[in-house]
Amino acid sequence: MLKRRWMSVESLLAMTFVVCGCSSTAPNDAEMLMANPGPSTYDDPFVYMKDNAMRHQASISDLHFVPNTTELNGLGVAYLDRLAKLHAPYGGTVRYATDSTDETFVATRLAHLTDYLEAAGADMNRITVVAAMPGGRGMRADRALTILAARTEDENLAKRMQVSQIDQ
DSSP, X not given: OHHXXXXXXXXXXXXXXXXXXXXXXXXXHHHHHHOOOOSOTTTHHHHHHHHHHHHHHOEEEGGGBOTTSSOBXXXXXXXXXXXXXXXXXXXXXXEEEOOOOOHHHHHHHHHHHHHHHHHTTOOTTTEEEEEOOTTSSOOOHXXXXXXXXXXHHHXXXXXXXXXXXXXX
């Protein structure tokens, strides 16, 4: 009998928690989406750093386009708007990095980038848009091989030194 009484009390408590939990007024999705905590205080010190990196890199890729189209996506629009402002006083080169081998498709994207930058207020007499690697033309192959060979020699020397220390 006592066991039965505890089971009914437990059931009553469980039902009370369920009813109370269901009747609370939680914000709906629209309210949650509109809740804006404001700008982050952590962003301010990094704005100049991000701008310097963006100005130096000055590259755009397939990631900034709607897949299989020449249309910029939201990320591409935001990036190019900022890049146009950063390049306005000095000019420079904007590099488009892609894996696409379709020359017509790439040329159309390059033309779209040029048109967008011009519409964003960039002086296209001072800015060029090219299909190139991000951050510049890269490194000559012979220089890369020299560096790789030197690193391999350094690694071999380090291994020999470790072996000689073990032998001692």
